[in-house]
Amino acid sequence: ITKARLHMDYELSDGEKCIVELEREDKRLAQSVKRISDATGFPMVKLDSAEYFSVGEEMFADMCKELEKAEKYIFAEYFILQNGKFLNTVVDIMAKKAAQGVDVRIMYDDLGSIATYSLADALKLGEKGIKCVPFNPFLFIKSQLNNRDHRKIMVVDGRVAYSGGINLSDEYINIGSKYGHWKDIGFKITGEGVKNYTYMFMEFWNAFSNDMIPHDLVGESFEKEGKGGDGYVLPYYDSPMVDENVSNTFFSEMLYAASNYVWFYTPYLMLGDSLFDAFIRAAKRGVDVRIIMPGIADKKVVFRLSRSYYRQLIEAGVKIYEYTPGFVHAKGCICDDKLAVLGSVNLDYRSLFLHFECSSIFYDSSIIKTFKADILETQSKCRQRTLEDTKRGFFGRLIDGVLRIFAPLL
Missing domain, CATH: 3.30.870.10 (Endonuclease Chain A)
Incomplete structure (x- = not known):
């Protein structure tokens, strides 16, 4: 390639x-976007x-x-x-x-x-x-x-x-x-x-x-x-052939920079340490962090592994919703009414580290408002998961722990 x-x-x-124009409005965001552009070779336009x-x-x-x-x-x-x-x-x-x-x-x-x-x-x-x-x-x-x-x-x-x-x-x-x-x-x-x-x-x-x-x-x-x-x-697109895992880094930076909220769609939830920590820290400092997941699994083992992350996230204040009518294959996130990322990237190890993926970062665009309305509409058809839902016995926790070892292969 x-x-x-x-x-x-x-x-x-x-x-x-465009980076210069963005810098006038949000210098911190402009820094992150320029990093993406430099790492991938694709410009903001x-x-x-x-x-x-x-x-x-x-x-x-x-x-x-x-x-x-x-x-x-x-x-x-x-x-x-x-x-x-x-x-x-x-x-x-x-x-x-x-x-x-x-x-x-x-x-x-x-x-x-x-x-x-x-x-x-x-x-x-x-x-x-x-x-x-x-x-x-x-x-x-x-x-x-x-x-x-x-x-x-x-x-x-x-x-x-x-x-x-x-x-x-x-x-x-x-x-x-x-x-x-x-x-x-x-x-x-x-x-x-x-x-x-x-x-x-x-x-x-x-x-x-x-x-x-x-x-x-x-x-x-x-x-x-x-x-x-x-x-x-x-x-832009992510490539496992380069040193930087671009989407993983950008999602982390969004969570660290957010003032009000960051909401995600993802069918799978298998987070590396850095992104997992970013979710925890954002929620703990009061950012409204939400994740919409499937209510019906397409892959039962992967679904169980995804749910193994729920407890620590919910304890930190992350709100997790499961779509009761069926399967969520949507991928995307929105931050503070000004930024959205839409594309092919799941919040799992394969998408974030192994696959070639593509995404678009939208800033100050009408699509952000439409995307937000869709997330809220979808959330109304979801069940919010609670700490009570995450209880596991000894053997359940053992199975979840073993599954996490194999997360990069799932």
Whole structure:
């Protein structure tokens, strides 16, 4: 991937001006954002518009409309592909666009889709004019096997980008879900931030495919300057190949810097020592810290391990809610009405330390208000967990302790 980036002929936007503007309003936050930008190589830019989707069905409908407008290229990258209404509808549109001369490319994680999508399925896409490659193919045991592509990205013509927690599978639009109502979230952005997502895709594609993306395919769309008007956005991705675990660090800094509240969505809760300590310290000093978790587990062992963290967090003052209608796959957080982070990152060891992930930091944007309203609406359908709920006997505590040893593998 590093070699692919070095050989790509592109130039991202200059984010220094936005950092300077942010510094005038919140110097402490500007320092954290600049650190993210320096560590990842992606700039903060002005945001033209952002649209929030509180369920996968909303994003699916909007995505289909934008795909129908494609004129130059469609880039898609997902952890899970699975044949069904969602994927098949998207593929039908992509095939039609490919026949019209649109460059269509799909990348999927080979291990993430091992039970849902096969090489034969990928070859069928090729027959429809859609280029498709697996990320980090599961061919034999190697040291990078755990480093999976958990990112979710869809880019159309450099004009719009989609991301969030939603994969191209029917359970994400509440068809055939085995775990009650599937609560997931996503978003769409326009403006210069789309360039960041396009380059994320280009890096990975060029690293794993011999059919390189020509710069002149995307260059023209990148020459357009964003107008701004809806705050700022910094789309970036985490990489286990670099020294700093960017999202883990930024979540900790949000908790340390918060004055009023920090609220999280996450399907899994397996925290490293530094982030766990940040949750505890923020709650103890009076910050309103909340975590919304699933009410129905998709993986029982992982769910039990997640719950093993409840007692210490609740004792410190963290409020934990479980979504009674079903499974929460949403990932995101919001802080003090001014900052939100939305993307693919779970609060677990794999997301924070092992996987390739992507997120967007939003500042002073309308999407923050919409996101907050959705969290409150979801919380109204949750049950708050109490210390009484966390009681365990000796053997229960022993089992939880053993599970924590294996947390990096779960």
